[in-house]
Amino acid sequence: MPKITIDKERCKGCQLCILYCPKGQIRPDKNLNKKGIQPVVFLGGDCSGCKFCAIICPDAAIEVYK
Amino acid sequence: MDKIFGRPKSLRDIPTHYCSGCGHGIAHRLISEVVDELDIRERIIGVAPIGCAVIAYDYWDFDCCEAAHGRALAVATGIKRVRPEAIVFTYQGDGDLVAIGCAETIHAANRGENLTTVFINNAVYGMTGGQMAPTTLLNQKTATTPFGRDAKSAGYPLKISELLAQLSGVYYVERVSTDSPVKVLAAKRAIKQAFINQIEGKGFSLVEILSACPTYLGMKPTAAVKWVREEMTKEFPLGKIK
Amino acid sequence: MRNQKLVPKVEILHRETSGSRRSSYKVTAFGKTRNQKILISGNEAIAEAAVQAGCRFYAGYPITPQNEIPAYMAKRMPGIGGVFIQSESELAAISMVMGASAAGARAMTSSSSPGISLKQEGISYIAGAELPAVIVNVMRAGPGLGNIWPAQSDYFQAVKGGGHGDYHNIVLAPSSAQEAFDLTMFAFDLADKYRNPVMILSDGMSGQMMEPIVIPEDRKNLLSGICCLTSEKKWAVTGCKDRLPNLVASFRMCLGDTEKLNQHLQGKYKQILADEQRCESVGIDEAEIIIVAYGIMARIAKGAIKTLKAKNIKVGLIRPITLWPFPETQITQILKHRLGRVKYFLVVEMSYGQMVEDVRLAVNGKAKVEFLGRAGGGVPTEEEIIKRLEVISDKL
Numbered sequence: 001m002p003k004i005t006i007d008k009e010r011c012k013g014c015q016l017c018i019l020y021c022p023k024g025q026i027r028p029d030k031n032l033n034k035k036g037i038q039p040v041v042f043l044g045g046d047c048s049g050c051k052f053c054a055i056i057c058p059d060a061a062i063e064v065y066k
Numbered sequence: 067m068d069k070i071f072g073r074p075k076s077l078r079d080i081p082t083h084y085c086s087g088c089g090h091g092i093a094h095r096l097i098s099e100v101v102d103e104l105d106i107r108e109r110i111i112g113v114a115p116i117g118c119a120v121i122a123y124d125y126w127d128f129d130c131c132e133a134a135h136g137r138a139l140a141v142a143t144g145i146k147r148v149r150p151e152a153i154v155f156t157y158q159g160d161g162d163l164v165a166i167g168c169a170e171t172i173h174a175a176n177r178g179e180n181l182t183t184v185f186i187n188n189a190v191y192g193m194t195g196g197q198m199a200p201t202t203l204l205n206q207k208t209a210t211t212p213f214g215r216d217a218k219s220a221g222y223p224l225k226i227s228e229l230l231a232q233l234s235g236v237y238y239v240e241r242v243s244t245d246s247p248v249k250v251l252a253a254k255r256a257i258k259q260a261f262i263n264q265i266e267g268k269g270f271s272l273v274e275i276l277s278a279c280p281t282y283l284g285m286k287p288t289a290a291v292k293w294v295r296e297e298m299t300k301e302f303p304l305g306k307i308k
Numbered sequence: 309m310r311n312q313k314l315v316p317k318v319e320i321l322h323r324e325t326s327g328s329r330r331s332s333y334k335v336t337a338f339g340k341t342r343n344q345k346i347l348i349s350g351n352e353a354i355a356e357a358a359v360q361a362g363c364r365f366y367a368g369y370p371i372t373p374q375n376e377i378p379a380y381m382a383k384r385m386p387g388i389g390g391v392f393i394q395s396e397s398e399l400a401a402i403s404m405v406m407g408a409s410a411a412g413a414r415a416m417t418s419s420s421s422p423g424i425s426l427k428q429e430g431i432s433y434i435a436g437a438e439l440p441a442v443i444v445n446v447m448r449a450g451p452g453l454g455n456i457w458p459a460q461s462d463y464f465q466a467v468k469g470g471g472h473g474d475y476h477n478i479v480l481a482p483s484s485a486q487e488a489f490d491l492t493m494f495a496f497d498l499a500d501k502y503r504n505p506v507m508i509l510s511d512g513m514s515g516q517m518m519e520p521i522v523i524p525e526d527r528k529n530l531l532s533g534i535c536c537l538t539s540e541k542k543w544a545v546t547g548c549k550d551r552l553p554n555l556v557a558s559f560r561m562c563l564g565d566t567e568k569l570n571q572h573l574q575g576k577y578k579q580i581l582a583d584e585q586r587c588e589s590v591g592i593d594e595a596e597i598i599i600v601a602y603g604i605m606a607r608i609a610k611g612a613i614k615t616l617k618a619k620n621i622k623v624g625l626i627r628p629i630t631l632w633p634f635p636e637t638q639i640t641q642i643l644k645h646r647l648g649r650v651k652y653f654l655v656v657e658m659s660y661g662q663m664v665e666d667v668r669l670a671v672n673g674k675a676k677v678e679f680l681g682r683a684g685g686g687v688p689t690e691e692e693i694i695k696r697l698e699v700i701s702d703k704l
Contacts, residue, residue, distance in 0.1 A: 003067070014087030014280070014287035020247050037086070052247035054071040058091030059082060064071035108549040111411070114557075123555050129545040131410045132557035134433050137403035140395070144407025144415070145545065147391040148365050152411070152547050170403070173396035 002049030002066040004042050010061035011039035017053035017062060026053060074098040076107050078127045085192075087287020089277025090118060092244045093186055093253075094125050097157070100258045101128065104265070110153045111145055113138045115162040118192040122157055136167025139174035142181050153264055155182040160199040161191050164226045168200075171226065175270045178235030182260045183272040185226070188279040189298060196282030200224040203301055208282070223301050227274045231308035237269035239307040243276040243299065245291040256306075276302055345522050351376035351418075351515040353485040354444055354508060355384065357492035358416050360523070363442070364390040365408035365415040367401040369423060372456045373512035374446035377418040398423040402430025402443070409439040410556040412544035414496050418444035420512070421462050422453060424470075431505050432471030436558025436569070438543075440499035442492070443477070444508040446515040447658075449685045457685025458512035460603060463662035466509050467632040474570055476577050478506040478584065479631040481602040485519035491629070498584070502576060503543075509631060511658065513687065514604045580633055587635035588627040591617075592642055595624030596649060597700055600639075600667050601656040602628045605688065609656055612693035621701045624650075631663070636670035643674045650675050652700050656688055657681040 006017075006026075011033065017040060018026045029041040054062040073079060077098035084090045101107050107128050114122045116135035123130030133141040138156035146154040156163075163171050163185050174181065190208055191197040197210040201223050205214035215223075231239045238260060242253035253275055260271035276298050278290035285293060348356065355377045358366070366381040378394060385392040391408070395401035401417045408415040419427060424445045434441050445466065449459040466479045478498050482488040488510060495506040545554050560566040588606075591613065592598065601609045606627035613623045626642075628635050642650060653675055655664040664679045671677050680696050682688050 002070075010081055012086035016087060016287055016291065019288045019291075049070060050247075051071045055247040055250045056092070056244075058084065058088055060073045060077060060091065060095050062071070063069055063073075065067040066070045109547040111545045111547060113407070120559060121561055123557065124561075127548075127553055129548050129554050130557075131407065131545050131555070132433070132437060132559055133406070134399075134403060134429050137399060137406075137430070140400040140403035141407035141410070143393065143400075144365065144367070144404035144409070145411040146407075147393070147404075148408045148413040148415075149411045149546060169396050170400050173400065177393075 002047045002064065003044070004047060004053060004065070005063045006040060006042055007061040008033045008039040009035070010059050011037065012059055013037045013039055014058060015040060016056045016058070020052045020056050022050060022052065023048060074102045076101045076127050078125055080125065082125055083121070084118065085281045087278060087280040087290060088118070089188060089244045089275065089279070090122075090186065092250060093157075093184060093275055093277065094122060096250070096254045096257050097155075097184060098126065099254060100261055103258065104261055106153045106261070106265070109151065110155070111149070113142045113145070113154065113156040115156070115158040117159040117162050119157055119159060119186065120193070136162050136165070137170055138162060138167065139179070139181065139183065140170045143174055143177070143179050146179060146181055150180075153182070153261065155184060155261070155264075157184045158186070159192070160185075160187045160189065160201040164200040164224050168226075172230070172233070175230050175272070176233045176235045178237070178269040180264055180267055180269055181271075182264045183270075184257060184260070185272055185274045186277045187274055187302065188277045189223075190279050190282045192279050192282055201302070203297060225302065227272065227307050230272060235270055236272070236308060238263050238271040239274070241274040241276065241302060241304050241307060243294060243304055245276065245278065245295040274302070276304070345520050347518055347520050348485055349376055349516060349518045350482070350485045350488045350510060351446060352380050353489040353521055354418070354492045354510070355380035357489040358442065358496070359384055359388065359390070361414065361493040361496040363414045363416045363496060364388070365405065365413045366391070366417065367393040367395045367404035367408075368417050368419060369395050369398050369401050371420045371423045373448055373458070373515050374418050374420045374444065376515070377444060377446075398426035399429060402427040402434070405441050406430055406434050406437070406439060409434070409441050410437070410545050412541045412546060414440070414500070416442040416444065418446065420446045420448045421450050421459070424462060424465070428465070428471035431477065432473050432475060433558055434505045435471075435475035435477070435573070436473060437556050438503040439505075439556065440496075440503050441505045442495045442499055442508065443505055444510065447509065447511040449683065455685050456512060458514070458604065458658060458687065459683055459685065460511055460605065460658035461662065461683050462509070463631065463657070463659060466507050467634065467666070475573060476580070476632055478502065478504060478580060478633075479509050480506065481509045481629060481631050482514065483603050483606050483627060484514075485517065486521040488514065489521050489523065502580060504576065504580075509603070511604055584630055585633045585635040585637055586629040587638050588629060589625070589638060590627075591622070591624040592626070594622045596622045596704055597652045597654060597697060598624045598626055598642070598650055599654050599656055599693070600626045600628070600663070602631060602663065605656050605658060608688065608690055609693055611690045612697065615690070615694055616697055621697060623697055628663070634666045634670070636666070639667070639670040643671065647674060651704055653677045654697065654700060655679050656693055658687055659683045
């Protein structure tokens with residue numbers, strides 16, 4: 001199954017990936033990153049590999065694998 | 067498992083200084099992707115603006131040159147004329163390209179300089195603290211239009227792309243947006259086209275990107291992209307203009 | 309690459325006395341004849357010298373009294389693979405020069421006083437980004453629009469910086485068409501050597517006046533041998549093939565980095581101050597009064613000195629050729645060797661007293677410094693200089 005990785009330290013918590021994930025597989029993380037920003041986290045479930053999250057990410061913090 | 071999406075080679079592996087949800091990061095990445103795909107990294111010379119993207123050259127892994135505020139297309143003209151084999155582009159915001167550099171923009175376009183311009187329109191000044199841009203919408207509140215932009219005293223949103231399309235020297239103008247993944251993909255296609263035009267010697271190409279500035283719109287990034295889609299595109303309709 | 313073999317052959321077609329300001333002669337061919345004497349205006353001498361120095365990019369905006377330079381470049385550049393652009397403004401012209409220089413070309417722009425004010429933005433960026441460039445100012449009267457008559461009122465602007473920030477242009481002041489030619493060639497070498505803007509400070513009279521010049525066969529004395537080849541400009545933006553990316557910029561994001569850049573620039577300026585002061589000295593060993601004048605004013609002063617020599621008034625001349633670095637060493641040396649015997653300096657300028665400040669700093673109270681100047685198009689005459697020197701002479 002496709003999956004994504006999110007670089008927590010690069011994530012600025014804009015949540016645009018959450019807005020556009022068709023499967024609802026990204027959520028805000030419970031913990032802050034080193035910059036004190038609330039990053040997002042991949043839930044690890046049903047991912048179609050559509051790349052929407054990575055395409056909209058302004059910080060190139062998401063990689064997609066298939 | 068194969069990586070099907072990652073950081074392009076021409077985008078340095080460092081964090082940007084941009085605010086959360088800022089559209090600059092997307093535009094930087096798209097240019098890098100296009101540079102990689104067209105295999106022009108060793109031929110490309112970028113001209114960086116003054117504004118939030120002043121240190122865009124820190125993020126791009128290819129040759130770059132600074133320009134005084136608004137003069138990016140004059141600097142690019144100088145570079146391209148003495149190095150016609152190089153692929154030269156400017157990256158400019160609404161203040162740089164439309165206000166202080168309006169003359170340089172219009173005349174470089176009118177000379178039909180074989181250049182590519184990526185124009186980031188976010189309807190507000192970022193670096194200086196959220197003042198009115200020439201592209202600020204009517205009634206939009208900024209630091210210098212605290213009661214909303216009033217046409218009587220501050221004029222109207224300036225549609226530079228439509229204006230440039232009138233010029234004989236201009237080959238290609240398209241307005242795109244980065245408010246959703248589908249639009250981002252369309253924006254990339256337009257940027258790629260603008261570079262291909264230069265490689266083929268077609269003349270002046272400009273891609274206007276409607277981009278979100280959540281900080282100075284005073285919105286969450288998710289609301290800011292919605293504002294771009296619903297409000298900005300009314301004044302600045304998307305599509306190929308020329 | 310500069311072509312050492314090309315020497316222009318200029319044919320005088322006709323002299324126009326009124327109407328169009330089009331060039332009254334044209335460059336018809338480039339033969340191999342050497343040491344050929346040609347009749348040329350100061351402005352065109354600058355333009356041809358630039359071409360022979362390897363300048364292959366010129367951008368400018370028309371303004372009197374320097375219009376012969378862009379007109380000459382428009383004609384000359386296409387035939388030699390060079391670029392001529394009539395820009396939309398002086399702001400654009402200087403930025404185009406910045407771009408061409410960043411890409412490794414020898415580049416020049418020219419203007420006159422009000423236009424040079426506009427160019428200060430780009431000159432400051434060029435200085436900050438450490439790019440070579442040659443900027444010609446054929447000075448006219450100011451302030452504001454002033455007038456097209458000659459002046460030397462932009463001295464402060466040229467030598468003290470002109471734009472924002474702590475920087476210096478190297479400033480060269482020719483006093484004849486021949487020297488305009490020689491110094492322009494030299495300017496490109498200096499610009500490349502120090503990666504710094506070099507300004508040719510001429511004036512409306514020098515620019516318009518036609519004089520015979522000799523383009524020497526052997527230009528070795530003019531050229532310091534610095535190569536203008538782009539391949540030697542390792543810092544230029546040319547596309548990052550087989551090397552790490554280059555960046556040409558004056559901006560430094562981090563606080564301490566801008567201070568470091570400034571310290572580096574100051575080190576460079578110190579070197580220029582030590583190595584590049586140039587002046588012409590006439591009759592210094594005998595003089596009790598020394599005139600300090602540059603450009604066309606020095607030539608007028610020379611006439612006055614000749615007349616006074618017949619009257620046994622001992623007047624010498626220091627003619628600064630580099631205005632920055634100002635030839636202060638020459639003045640301090642004279643005062644060291646002839647202290648007490650040189651009693652007066654008379655500074656003559658087409659301004660209301662600009663270079664006189666640098667003379668006072670160099671003299672540092674060791675002799676009296678007087679000033680004679682006119683501005684706004686008025687040129688101090690030989691008679692006025694003689695009259696003033698006679699008054700000073702009576703006080704000796």
